[in-house]
Amino acid sequence: MGKRVGIVAVYQTKYEESKPYLHIHDLAYEPIKEILKISGLKFVGDGTGIDAAIGASQDHWDGYAISSKLYQDQIGGHLRPESRVRGDGAVAVFYAAMSILSGHYDTIIVLALAKESQVDGRLVESFGFEPNYTRMLGLDFLSAAALQAQNYIDKYGISPEQAALVVVKNRRNARFNPVAQAPADIEVQDVLNSPMLSSPLRELDTKPTSEGACTLILSTEEKVKKWTSKPVWIEGVGSCYDSSFLGDRELAEPRSLTSAALQAYRMAGISDPKKEIDVFELSEYTSYQELLWAEGLGLCEKGDGGKLVQSGATEIGGEVPINPSGGLLSGVPVNVAGADRVIEAVLQLRGEAQGCQVEGAKVALAHGTMGPCGQFHQIIVLRRGY
Amino acid sequence: MIERADGLRVDDSYYYITIPLHLEYKWAQGHYFETFLKGLKQGKILINQCPSCGRHQIPPINVCGRCHVEMGEWKEVGPRGTVFAFNIVVDPVYDSGIPGMREVPYTVAHIILDGAPDVTIYHELEEQDLSKLKVGMRVEAVFKPEKEREGLLSDIIYFRTVTEPE
Numbered sequence: 001m002g003k004r005v006g007i008v009a010v011y012q013t014k015y016e017e018s019k020p021y022l023h024i025h026d027l028a029y030e031p032i033k034e035i036l037k038i039s040g041l042k043f044v045g046d047g048t049g050i051d052a053a054i055g056a057s058q059d060h061w062d063g064y065a066i067s068s069k070l071y072q073d074q075i076g077g078h079l080r081p082e083s084r085v086r087g088d089g090a091v092a093v094f095y096a097a098m099s100i101l102s103g104h105y106d107t108i109i110v111l112a113l114a115k116e117s118q119v120d121g122r123l124v125e126s127f128g129f130e131p132n133y134t135r136m137l138g139l140d141f142l143s144a145a146a147l148q149a150q151n152y153i154d155k156y157g158i159s160p161e162q163a164a165l166v167v168v169k170n171r172r173n174a175r176f177n178p179v180a181q182a183p184a185d186i187e188v189q190d191v192l193n194s195p196m197l198s199s200p201l202r203e204l205d206t207k208p209t210s211e212g213a214c215t216l217i218l219s220t221e222e223k224v225k226k227w228t229s230k231p232v233w234i235e236g237v238g239s240c241y242d243s244s245f246l247g248d249r250e251l252a253e254p255r256s257l258t259s260a261a262l263q264a265y266r267m268a269g270i271s272d273p274k275k276e277i278d279v280f281e282l283s284e285y286t287s288y289q290e291l292l293w294a295e296g297l298g299l300c301e302k303g304d305g306g307k308l309v310q311s312g313a314t315e316i317g318g319e320v321p322i323n324p325s326g327g328l329l330s331g332v333p334v335n336v337a338g339a340d341r342v343i344e345a346v347l348q349l350r351g352e353a354q355g356c357q358v359e360g361a362k363v364a365l366a367h368g369t370m371g372p373c374g375q376f377h378q379i380i381v382l383r384r385g386y
Numbered sequence: 387m388i389e390r391a392d393g394l395r396v397d398d399s400y401y402y403i404t405i406p407l408h409l410e411y412k413w414a415q416g417h418y419f420e421t422f423l424k425g426l427k428q429g430k431i432l433i434n435q436c437p438s439c440g441r442h443q444i445p446p447i448n449v450c451g452r453c454h455v456e457m458g459e460w461k462e463v464g465p466r467g468t469v470f471a472f473n474i475v476v477d478p479v480y481d482s483g484i485p486g487m488r489e490v491p492y493t494v495a496h497i498i499l500d501g502a503p504d505v506t507i508y509h510e511l512e513e514q515d516l517s518k519l520k521v522g523m524r525v526e527a528v529f530k531p532e533k534e535r536e537g538l539l540s541d542i543i544y545f546r547t548v549t550e551p552e
Binding site: 079 | 403405407409410411412413414415416417418419447448449450451452454456
């Protein structure tokens with residue numbers, strides 16, 4: 001990148017299974033109010049404040065067509081530029097960075113939110129399948145992810161115990177994350193004893209229902225340096241889609257993730273991610289996915305994801321710490337997930353990750369994904385700038 | 387089957403399937419909508435006002451988009467008001483509140499409620515005779531009997547025409 005884009009400020013709500021006391025208007029306004037306070041910025045178009053807004057949410061989750069109307073006033077979109085990413089918040093961060101690099105805007109606020117408890121999420125996800133084929137046959141993201149996990153087990157001999165280690169690590173890490181929904185001091189056996197949902201996936205192998213929102217302000221290098229003493233720069237970005245039909249994919253080979261990661265590594269000048277990236281915040285909707293994503297990112301050989309977690313390398317003090325925040329398995333809503341990974345990466349690079357802090361983290365990778373079994377991936381590589 | 391010169395069929399022999407779409411939401415209302423809807427249940431139209439620019443919001447939400455400040459005072463407005471715009475719907479439409487097709491005709495209007503001159507409420511008018519509808523006519527909210535109210539917009543049946551002394 002010629003010019004640089006950086007992060008001015010971040011804010012996350014506490015994530016909870018349900019927030020029945022909040023309308024989506026209210027869920028949106030809390031983080032916006034807080035980030036304006038933290039940054040001291042206002043919605044003004046004269047170059048001294050926030051120029052435009054980008055939301056991340058989905059109509060089917062929200063029960064409303066073009067559901068960003070539910071936070072247009074809250075996000076500063078009243079008679080001002082506002083747009084929306086239908087889906088993961090990491091993509092909204094990517095759009096914000098591109099908008100700033102284009103020179104059209106200097107400063108953009110990103111908001112991602114979801115209230116998952118308001119609707120049957122598995123039904124919503126079933127709308128992600130084409131109507132006359134897999135949807136009609138009852139496929140949803142959970143059973144698709146189960147097919148993927150089983151395929152991964154069969155291909156590489158991954159064991160349920162290895163996958164359960166991911167859950168144990170993430171839920172334990174969440175104990176030190178003040179916004180985490182479901183911190184827990186659990187053991188492998190707790191995971192293996194949890195109810196079977198869709199074999200081989202048990203309840204604790206999957207992300208719990210969650211509600212919350214998060215927000216970031218991004219700006220140009222010049223303004224970021226002026227507005228914060230702890231700048232964090234976006235150094236590399238990459239995204240990639242795989243086939244929509246599951247039958248056209250290799251479910252145990254996240255090739256679109258690898259492609260997205262290689263774009264981001266090249267842009268950030270990274271040749272060995274294992275050595276050059278200090279912390280990884282990944283969107284693991286299932287325990288098995290964290291292992292697969294580690295492989296796709298080149299952190300170990302194909303099929304070695306299980307051994308990687310067993311070795312302790314992905315613990316906070318390990319060689320390639322993954323999800324020190326507790327990850328999605330500790331409860332982060334859809335849409336919010338990728339933006340929240342970026343925020344957790346920023347907190348790491350600023351040394352503000354409290355008990356989950358990876359000492360001396362200088363480079364971090366944040367990951368978002370959309371679609372069943374990780375159809376689409378968004379990678380954002382960030383670097384500490386002070 | 388009849389084929390056109392360009393190969394397209396002119397009868398309805400193309401192949402279709404029916405795609406059902408049903409989602410039900412338990413939508414959290416939060417403080418602002420709860421206050422508004424519970425007000426309707428009590429036969430009151432409660433709205434809020436921006437502490438910065440003074441404008442009213444119907445329905446009330448948490449933020450004034452224009453000033454980006456939290457909305458302040460609640461006030462009761464109406465039930466009388468003045469018709470700002472109207473139309474009579476004659477082509478049936480689907481009403482997700484029923485759910486089902488609505489009976490036609492019916493008259494919808496934007497009404498400026500007494501006490502909130504800068505904003506309108508969208509609702510129905512009792513009057514369905516186009517010759518008797520006029521912008522500027524005076525109307526009044528007619529609530530359902532108290533026992534039948536549910537804390538929904540439909541607690542107001544419609545606005546009826548009222549005659550007031552000059």
